[in-house]
Amino acid sequence: MASETSRIEAFSDGVFAIAITLLILEIKIPPVTQAPLSKQLLQQWPSYFAYLLSFLFIGIMWINHHRLFTHIRRADNGLLFLNLLLLLGVCAVPFPTAVLAVHLHAPGARTAAALYNGTYVGIAVFFTLLWQYAVSRNLLDRPTLESAAISRQYMLGPIAYLICLGMVWVSVGVSLALNVALAVYFAIPAQRVTKVPDLHS
Amino acid sequence: MASETSRIEAFSDGVFAIAITLLILEIKIPPVTQAPLSKQLLQQWPSYFAYLLSFLFIGIMWINHHRLFTHIRRADNGLLFLNLLLLLGVCAVPFPTAVLAVHLHAPGARTAAALYNGTYVGIAVFFTLLWQYAVSRNLLDRPTLESAAISRQYMLGPIAYLICLGMVWVSVGVSLALNVALAVYFAIPAQRVTKVPDLHS
Amino acid sequence: MASETSRIEAFSDGVFAIAITLLILEIKIPPVTQAPLSKQLLQQWPSYFAYLLSFLFIGIMWINHHRLFTHIRRADNGLLFLNLLLLLGVCAVPFPTAVLAVHLHAPGARTAAALYNGTYVGIAVFFTLLWQYAVSRNLLDRPTLESAAISRQYMLGPIAYLICLGMVWVSVGVSLALNVALAVYFAIPAQRVTKVPDLHS
Amino acid sequence: MASETSRIEAFSDGVFAIAITLLILEIKIPPVTQAPLSKQLLQQWPSYFAYLLSFLFIGIMWINHHRLFTHIRRADNGLLFLNLLLLLGVCAVPFPTAVLAVHLHAPGARTAAALYNGTYVGIAVFFTLLWQYAVSRNLLDRPTLESAAISRQYMLGPIAYLICLGMVWVSVGVSLALNVALAVYFAIPAQRVTKVPDLHS
Numbered sequence: 027m028a029s030e031t032s033r034i035e036a037f038s039d040g041v042f043a044i045a046i047t048l049l050i051l052e053i054k055i056p057p058v059t060q061a062p063l064s065k066q067l068l069q070q071w072p073s074y075f076a077y078l079l080s081f082l083f084i085g086i087m088w089i090n091h092h093r094l095f096t097h098i099r100r101a102d103n104g105l106l107f108l109n110l111l112l113l114l115g116v117c118a119v120p121f122p123t124a125v126l127a128v129h130l131h132a133p134g135a136r137t138a139a140a141l142y143n144g145t146y147v148g149i150a151v152f153f154t155l156l157w158q159y160a161v162s163r164n165l166l167d168r169p170t171l172e173s174a175a176i177s178r179q180y181m182l183g184p185i186a187y188l189i190c191l192g193m194v195w196v197s198v199g200v201s202l203a204l205n206v207a208l209a210v211y212f213a214i215p216a217q218r219v220t221k222v223p224d225l226h227s
Numbered sequence: 228m229a230s231e232t233s234r235i236e237a238f239s240d241g242v243f244a245i246a247i248t249l250l251i252l253e254i255k256i257p258p259v260t261q262a263p264l265s266k267q268l269l270q271q272w273p274s275y276f277a278y279l280l281s282f283l284f285i286g287i288m289w290i291n292h293h294r295l296f297t298h299i300r301r302a303d304n305g306l307l308f309l310n311l312l313l314l315l316g317v318c319a320v321p322f323p324t325a326v327l328a329v330h331l332h333a334p335g336a337r338t339a340a341a342l343y344n345g346t347y348v349g350i351a352v353f354f355t356l357l358w359q360y361a362v363s364r365n366l367l368d369r370p371t372l373e374s375a376a377i378s379r380q381y382m383l384g385p386i387a388y389l390i391c392l393g394m395v396w397v398s399v400g401v402s403l404a405l406n407v408a409l410a411v412y413f414a415i416p417a418q419r420v421t422k423v424p425d426l427h428s
Numbered sequence: 429m430a431s432e433t434s435r436i437e438a439f440s441d442g443v444f445a446i447a448i449t450l451l452i453l454e455i456k457i458p459p460v461t462q463a464p465l466s467k468q469l470l471q472q473w474p475s476y477f478a479y480l481l482s483f484l485f486i487g488i489m490w491i492n493h494h495r496l497f498t499h500i501r502r503a504d505n506g507l508l509f510l511n512l513l514l515l516l517g518v519c520a521v522p523f524p525t526a527v528l529a530v531h532l533h534a535p536g537a538r539t540a541a542a543l544y545n546g547t548y549v550g551i552a553v554f555f556t557l558l559w560q561y562a563v564s565r566n567l568l569d570r571p572t573l574e575s576a577a578i579s580r581q582y583m584l585g586p587i588a589y590l591i592c593l594g595m596v597w598v599s600v601g602v603s604l605a606l607n608v609a610l611a612v613y614f615a616i617p618a619q620r621v622t623k624v625p626d627l628h629s
Numbered sequence: 630m631a632s633e634t635s636r637i638e639a640f641s642d643g644v645f646a647i648a649i650t651l652l653i654l655e656i657k658i659p660p661v662t663q664a665p666l667s668k669q670l671l672q673q674w675p676s677y678f679a680y681l682l683s684f685l686f687i688g689i690m691w692i693n694h695h696r697l698f699t700h701i702r703r704a705d706n707g708l709l710f711l712n713l714l715l716l717l718g719v720c721a722v723p724f725p726t727a728v729l730a731v732h733l734h735a736p737g738a739r740t741a742a743a744l745y746n747g748t749y750v751g752i753a754v755f756f757t758l759l760w761q762y763a764v765s766r767n768l769l770d771r772p773t774l775e776s777a778a779i780s781r782q783y784m785l786g787p788i789a790y791l792i793c794l795g796m797v798w799v800s801v802g803v804s805l806a807l808n809v810a811l812a813v814y815f816a817i818p819a820q821r822v823t824k825v826p827d828l829h830s
Contacts, residue, residue: 062737121256129259
């Protein structure tokens with residue numbers, strides 16, 4: 027059954043790697059026009075910003091997925107399905123990213139940012155569902171201080187991203203800044219605790 | 228020869244992972260126009276529906292492929308070729324998906340749905356051929372209750388998808404709904420029997 | 429050093445899997461127009477033909493690559509570079525495929541077919557170079573009847589594809605038919621000999 | 630912890646394989662027009678040049694990444710993050726490649742070449758950061774003559790690519806030629822030294 031999670035991990039890694047690499051296809055190549063190329067390239071900054079944010083986000087999700095599966099040792103049909111749901115969210119990221127890039131300077135900025143942050147709320151919910159399911163079905167290696175820390179952090183995730191989504195109606199800029207901050211938070215944490223189980227491994 | 232199937236599985240996993248991730252590229256990014264972005268996004272619902280259905284379908288095909296190869300232990304040239312034929316079907320999915328998304332609200336809806344369901348008939352046939360070939364050439368690990376259950380289920384697959392295709396001329400909506408139901412059926416079944424060989428593993 | 433070839437194989441498998449899956453993106457989605465969808469879909473048959481031929485070709489190249497690396501046990505910088513050259517040919521396939529699909533019914537059919545077959549000449553040359561290099565640098569497991577058969581077959585490859593390319597100026601149709609025949613030949617052969625080393629493994 | 634770097638390598642391999650394969654999508658398919666296809670294909674030579682250069686570059690980066698990770702034995706969060714930064718550079722390559730292909734014959738050639746070489750400066754810096762971090766955090770297997778040679782070579786990389794970038798304002802052609810030379814230099818070197826640790830492995 028250990029081989030079961032290893033093939034899930036390999037498939038998931040493939041999906042993460044493709045989704046993160048496809049993001050670049052959404053950046054338009056400026057055509058040859060009267061306007062200088064440098065100016066055209068600079069005007070596309072919302073595309074670069076959206077690209078960087080989504081790249082960071084998918085990269086950090088990969089690290090997190092990786093972390094979860096160092097604890098998950100067994101798989102069943104429910105876990106396979108919930109992991110598929112999570113990958114659905116990951117695969118969808120290039121779409122809201124491109125919508126945000128095109129509409130960040132247009133009247134649809136709020137809608138685009140809501141779609142973008144909404145996607146991340148969905149992914150946060152799927153991460154929490156996957157983890158809670160693994161805990162409740164006893165699919166973990168054994169309970170550790172770190173898995174307890176992950177449980178705490180993952181209860182927080184959907185709420186934090188919901189707040190981030192709500193902020194869109196206050197200020198699109200603040201909402202996106204908060205999004206960056208959340209990505210960084212989920213990159214680092216539960217780490218202080220990590221050192222403890224490391225002693226036993 | 229065990230390593231033979233492990234490289235087939237790795238290659239197939241790669242193809243499944245890429246096909247499932249490429250689906251998102253078929254969803255159009257609404258341009259900046261007079262119409263509000265939210266309205267434009269909502270009008271694209273056939274794209275989201277087609278995306279979700281194909282994502283679910285490829286995901287479940289991956290789970291099924293995975294399941295087959297827990298039983299298949301040896302590979303020969305025939306198996307390599309039949310697996311390639313199956314992957315041909317999987318790789319083709321983004322095309323009928325995009326055709327369905329564009330034409331679901333147009334006069335070509337019936338043709339688009341027939342192309343979509345026809346692709347799935349083909350894939351179901353290839354799955355059955357692959358499995359029957361493995362059984363008849365004695366490439367399986369050893370006969371189990373589960374492999375017998377798979378054989379029964381896989382004889383049914385092409386017929387069920389043919390009915391689903393025929394339904395297109397009755398009602399496009401009913402045909403697509405039946406498609407969803409079939410995807411779910413192939414996600415779960417042969418499972419009651421699965422528990423038996425699990426006792427021996 | 430065995431791990432060296434395993435990572436080359438994994439990277440190559442990834443490239444083969446992506447190239448074979450990207451092919452579908454070159455098939456156009458017919459827009460909603462006055463013409464019935466079914467007619468539009470049928471008119472695109474050169475796209476389907478080019479798609480199927482290239483899919484078959486890349487699939488068979490993967491099987492062949494796989495076969496070579498069951499014999500190659502060690503890697504050096506030269507092998508890495510020659511493998512990269514081979515992958516360059518594989519990655520390029522979607523371009524001549526799409527050119528052939530667009531121009532098969534147009535005045536540029538001959539040029540398109542020459543580009544298509546020319547790509548395959550290049551790939552056949554790279555395959556032969558890779559294999560000859562591995563033989564001459566003593567990177568093989570040990571000489572077998574099968575490796576001798578591969579050497580014979582691979583000396584033939586570039587010549588056969590050159591003839592196929594030359595046929596373009598006689599008849600585009602015959603040249604493409606010959607191409608299919610060659611793909612099938614490279615899928616099966618050296619196999620009668622394969623059975624001998626199998627007895628020792 | 631060794632498994633930690635093996636999953637980083639697998640994920641990175643996936644990203645390298647996808648980025649190198651996506652490059653082909655940036656080459657335009659000439660439409661059916663009055664102009665002969667052969668002429669249209671030849672006029673696209675900047676696309677082929679940019680394609681070949683970037684393919685070579687990503688291929689050599691993969692070889693280098695591979696080489697680094699034969700020395701790196703442990704991973705921590707910092708290494709994960711720096712590796713993600715490096716992959717960001719790799720994933721971005723298709724964009725400057727396409728910009729260069731479109732603008733090499735246009736007034737924006739200098740800007741396009743600067744963007745192209747600038748991307749490579751960034752990647753060279755990220756490679757050096759990754760390696761220096763691994764050295765300073767003691768994540769290497771054990772210090773060898775080769776790892777010392779890599780350190781020397783990687784201090785040079787960003788400077789060499791910066792000179793290459795500066796050359797853009799002297800001559801776009803010379804700058805791109807220098808780029809090819811640098812790619813070849815990073816493909817071969819530190820190799821004389823490689824033979825020494827090989828004796829112990």
